[in-house]
Amino acid sequence: MTPEDGRTLVAEAPANASRSKLKLIDCDVHHALRSSKDLYPYMATRWHDHIAQFGRRRPVPFLASSPYPKTAPALSRTDSWPPNGGPPGSDLAFLQEQLLDRYNIEYGMLHLLTSGMDERNQDLGNALCCAINDWQYEHWTQKDKRLKAAIVVPGEDAVAAVKEIERWAGNPDFCQISIVTHSIEPLGRRRYWPIYEAAQAHNLPIGLHSSGTNGHAVTSAGWCSYYVEEQHNVALSQQNLAISLVCEGVFERFPALKAVIVEAGFVWVPAVCWRLDQHWARMRGEVPHLTKKPSEYFRSNLWYSSQPADEPENPQDLRQVIEWLGWDRLMFATDYPHWDMDNPEHAFKFRMTEAEQQQVFAGNARAVYGLA
Amino acid sequence: MARHIVADAGEIPPGGRKLVTIRGREIGVFNQGGEYFALLNRCPHQGAELCKGTLIGLATSTGPGNFELTRHGEMLKCPWHGWEYEIRTGQSWCDPNDIKARAYPVTVEHGATLVKGPYVAETFQVEIEQDYVVIEV
Numbered sequence: 001m002t003p004e005d006g007r008t009l010v011a012e013a014p015a016n017a018s019r020s021k022l023k024l025i026d027c028d029v030h031h032a033l034r035s036s037k038d039l040y041p042y043m044a045t046r047w048h049d050h051i052a053q054f055g056r057r058r059p060v061p062f063l064a065s066s067p068y069p070k071t072a073p074a075l076s077r078t079d080s081w082p083p084n085g086g087p088p089g090s091d092l093a094f095l096q097e098q099l100l101d102r103y104n105i106e107y108g109m110l111h112l113l114t115s116g117m118d119e120r121n122q123d124l125g126n127a128l129c130c131a132i133n134d135w136q137y138e139h140w141t142q143k144d145k146r147l148k149a150a151i152v153v154p155g156e157d158a159v160a161a162v163k164e165i166e167r168w169a170g171n172p173d174f175c176q177i178s179i180v181t182h183s184i185e186p187l188g189r190r191r192y193w194p195i196y197e198a199a200q201a202h203n204l205p206i207g208l209h210s211s212g213t214n215g216h217a218v219t220s221a222g223w224c225s226y227y228v229e230e231q232h233n234v235a236l237s238q239q240n241l242a243i244s245l246v247c248e249g250v251f252e253r254f255p256a257l258k259a260v261i262v263e264a265g266f267v268w269v270p271a272v273c274w275r276l277d278q279h280w281a282r283m284r285g286e287v288p289h290l291t292k293k294p295s296e297y298f299r300s301n302l303w304y305s306s307q308p309a310d311e312p313e314n315p316q317d318l319r320q321v322i323e324w325l326g327w328d329r330l331m332f333a334t335d336y337p338h339w340d341m342d343n344p345e346h347a348f349k350f351r352m353t354e355a356e357q358q359q360v361f362a363g364n365a366r367a368v369y370g371l372a
Numbered sequence: 373m374a375r376h377i378v379a380d381a382g383e384i385p386p387g388g389r390k391l392v393t394i395r396g397r398e399i400g401v402f403n404q405g406g407e408y409f410a411l412l413n414r415c416p417h418q419g420a421e422l423c424k425g426t427l428i429g430l431a432t433s434t435g436p437g438n439f440e441l442t443r444h445g446e447m448l449k450c451p452w453h454g455w456e457y458e459i460r461t462g463q464s465w466c467d468p469n470d471i472k473a474r475a476y477p478v479t480v481e482h483g484a485t486l487v488k489g490p491y492v493a494e495t496f497q498v499e500i501e502q503d504y505v506v507i508e509v
């Protein structure tokens with residue numbers, strides 16, 4: 001009897017090889033610290049002592065929990081815990097096997113969900129950001145050239161943030177700048193503009209992955225009861241952020257600035273644009289610094305990662321939405337290893353032409369991030 | 373359709389499972405309280421390895437404020453997006469009419485029957501006095 005025929009069976013089936021010939025760029029890959037102590041080698045001893053004695057000081061409302069939707073432990077696919085221990089995303093070899101090799105990924109854009117930006121002690125926040133970047137460089141991007149990091153900056157302290165951007169700008173391992181989206185003020189406010197100025201000067205996009213905590217609920221009406229609500233409201237908070245960037249005139253001041261909205265879906269974009277344009281037509285006099293319709297900034301300066309791709313009853317409806325959005329705006333992302341990950345082979349349930357696939361799965365990201 | 377011997381009866385304990393490959397297809401064989409069920413190891417949603425999911429009960433409610441957990445261990449929850457499937461039929465809870473995991477018939481057969489064929493067991497020593505789990509693919 002052959003192994004295929006029953007008896008001589010192995011308990012573990014062999015890993016699937018990639019079925020995709022297309023080389024992909026994955027715009028949302030989550031690596032993770034095994035422990036916050038991974039950062040200690042990159043921080044002055046003063047901070048080790050400080051953390052031991054005082055701990056971190058973040059405006060986190062749910063003490064023994066997390067305000068983020070988590071339908072699974074560590075927000076992750078239950079099959080993504082590395083066999084050698086540590087949380088999902090913390091083991092490079094396993095991430096290579098489950099993601100990069102499995103799906104033929106040419107580049108994976110890393111988004112760490114740990115930042116120093118929401119640390120109240122700004123010096124500690126700054127030290128954490130610097131350490132995170134050193135750790136990303138040494139343990140991830142230098143070990144696998146497919147992985148590209150984001151410069152994590154203490155965005156509430158724009159001077160320190162710009163310094164950190166300048167420490168890495170020009171290093172090909174870092175392709176964007178990451179600031180937490182649950183910030184102290186809406187991200188379009190001028191206190192954040194030095195970051196955008198540096199981003200534009202160094203041609204680095206701003207990666208806006210829902211992250212951090214500012215002590216406020218993501219809804220305007222307070223804390224919701226269920227994760228299922230929160231999961232949706234997080235995407236709404238990303239809409240607020242995009243609206244703030246546009247209406248404050250960030251893209252008027254920094255016309256070459258690129259911002260990527262990550263993990264908020266994209267079907268909301270056309271509706272927000274229609275509505276904002278309508279408001280703008282009536283209230284333009286309040287924001288004369290906007291020389292174009294709001295939708296035009298959404299079309300010229302913002303990009304959107306695809307995950308979680310919506311699943312309308314009629315899959316073709318999604319094609320219509322992408323037509324409205326613009327095929328040049330959408331960039332594929334898996335969100336590995338999180339539980340709501342999209343599989344590139346099945347995320348879109350309608351057929352794309354080869355040219356469309358090329359754009360969404362690689363071309364748009366290649367252009368935005370200036371990848372070879 | 374051919375029938376394949378995939379385990380000795382007793383090899384998969386109640387609540388346990390075994391992942392087998394038959395004609396290139398990965399299939400999970402489950403023992404649920406002495407009954408056996410088999411599902412293709414592929415979630416119809418986005419292709420995750422469904423049979424590596426967690427066996428759970430079914431949370432239901434007749435209205436806000438009350439809930440019940442029934443059918444302990446009879447639902448398989450996908451390791452990715454958590455869709456729930458009945459291991460008995462492969463039917464999904466979220467969309468039972470349209471979304472089904474592929475299920476295969478499983479029987480427990482006595483060795484004495486199996487040696488008579490027509491089962492795929494050529495090089496497999498079948499002991500007459502033992503029981504085996506057989507699935508039809």
Ligand code: FES
Pocket residue numbers: 415416417418419420450451452453454455
């Ligand atoms: S792949 Fe199984 S629920 Fe999505």
